[in-house]
Amino acid sequence: MKPLVAGDIRSCFSMTEPEVSGADPTGLRTRAVRDATSGSSTATSGSPAAPSARRFAIVMCVTDPDAESHSRMSQIIVPTDTPGFNLIRPVPVMGETEGAHCEIVYDNGACR
Numbered sequence: 646m647k648p649l650v651a652g653d654i655r656s657c658f659s660m661t662e663p664e665v666s667g668a669d670p671t672g673l674r675t676r677a678v679r680d681a682t683s684g685s686s687t688a689t690s691g692s693p694a695a696p697s698a699r700r701f702a703i704v705m706c707v708t709d710p711d712a713e714s715h716s717r718m719s720q721i722i723v724p725t726d727t728p729g730f731n732l733i734r735p736v737p738v739m740g741e742t743e744g745a746h747c748e749i750v751y752d753n754g755a756c757r
Contacts, residue, residue, distance in 0.1 A: 648700075657725075659686035659749055660705040671714040675706040677703055677721055681753045682706060682729070688746040699725050704751065729753055 648654045661683060665672035675684025682708060691699075703723050708719040723730055733748040 649721040654700040655691060655750075657689050657699060657747075658705075659689040659702050659751075661686055661688040670705060670718055673705060673707050673718055675704065675712070675751060677704070677706040677708050677719070682751040683753050685748065685750045687748050688738055689749045690746055700714045701725055702730065702749065723744075723751065725738045726739060730755070 649656060653717060658669065659675075660673070662672075664672055665674060665728075673684075675682065675686070682704065686704075689702065701722050704721050704723050705718055707717050708721075709717050729752040731750040731752060733750055736746045736748050738746045
């Protein structure tokens with residue numbers, strides 16, 4: 646965490662999904678099991694800034710689908726150089742078009 650706090654590396658946060666409300670984590674569909682993550686985020690915050698400095702994503706995902714709705718999810722760290730981490734495109738948000746948010750697809754195996 647020291648390189649992140651020092652500003653030497655960047656992270657991004659994935660939660661907003663294309664077909665459910667990003668404000669309600671109980672509807673999340675992105676799934677993670679040991680060594681695999683599948684899902685997509687339409688507005689991953691902080692994703693495109695200095696791609697070489699962006700080292701990991703904090704991903705909000707379902708890890709216990711049978712649990713009570715507010716206990717189903719976890720936040721996991723996915724290194725951006727992991728196979729299956731796919732930055733698809735910048736997504737304009739509230740007039741910002743430089744790509745402070747991006748669509749990212751997690752394709753099985755993007756979790757370590």
